[in-house]
Amino acid sequence: MLKRLLVNADGGARGNPGPAAVGIVLYDEARRVVERYKAYLGVATNNVAEYMALITALALAVRYSQGELAVFMDSELVVRQMQGRYRVKAGHLVAFYEEAKKNERRFQKVVYKNVPREDVFQSEADRLVNLALDER
Numbered sequence: 001m002l003k004r005l006l007v008n009a010d011g012g013a014r015g016n017p018g019p020a021a022v023g024i025v026l027y028d029e030a031r032r033v034v035e036r037y038k039a040y041l042g043v044a045t046n047n048v049a050e051y052m053a054l055i056t057a058l059a060l061a062v063r064y065s066q067g068e069l070a071v072f073m074d075s076e077l078v079v080r081q082m083q084g085r086y087r088v089k090a091g092h093l094v095a096f097y098e099e100a101k102k103n104e105r106r107f108q109k110v111v112y113k114n115v116p117r118e119d120v121f122q123s124e125a126d127r128l129v130n131l132a133l134d135e136r
Contacts, residue, residue, distance in 0.1 A: 004029050005065040008072045009057040010117075010125035011041075011049030014133060020044035021136075022053035023128025025121070026061060034064055038128040040136050050075040051096035053125075054082070058103035058110075068109045074122055079114040 006027040013020035020041040026034040037060055041052055050073065061069055073079050080086040081097055082104075088097045104110045115122045 002028055002034075002065040002067065004068040004070070005034070005061050006031065006070045006072070006121075007057045007061055008115075008121050008125040009050075009053040010074060010122065010129050011046070011051070011053035012126070012129045012133070013044055013046045013049050017043050017045045017048075019133055019136060020046070020049040020052075021129045021132035022049060022056055023125040023130075023132065024053060024057045024060060025124050025128070026057070026064060027121070031121070035060060036124075036128060038132040040132045047075070047077060047090070047093060048096065049129075050078045051093060051100060053129075054078060054100050055096065055103060058100065058106070062103075062106050066107055069107045069111070071110060071112045072115045072119070072122060073112070074115055074117040074119075074126070076114050079112045082112045
C-alpha cells in the first residue's frame, strides 16, 4: 500500500448532455503511473461525467492506498463542492456528491486541487476521456 497517491480525474461530454466518458490516471509520489483508466458512460452532462470520474477514481485509488489522496481535476465546480466552498445547488448532482463524500471517508485524508486542462498531468486524463469517446 502506498502512503500517498496522486489522482488526475477528468470527465467530459460532447454536447451537454451528450456522449460522455471518464479518464483517470493514478500516480505514486514520484509521479510514476500506477494505473490508467478510461470508460464510456453513455449520454450525460459534463458535470455528471466529472462526478463519475471522481467517484470512479476514488474506487480505483482505494486499491492502492487508504492514506493520503491528492485529487487533481479541471472541474472548478466539482473541486469547490468537494472542498465545501460551493454548495451543491443542482438537485441532480446531490446523489453524486454524496457518493463521492462517502467514498472519500475510505482515506485518511483527501485534498482537492483545481488545475487547468493544459496541465501536463491533467492532459493525460483528458486524453483518455477523448480516447474513450473516439472508440465509441
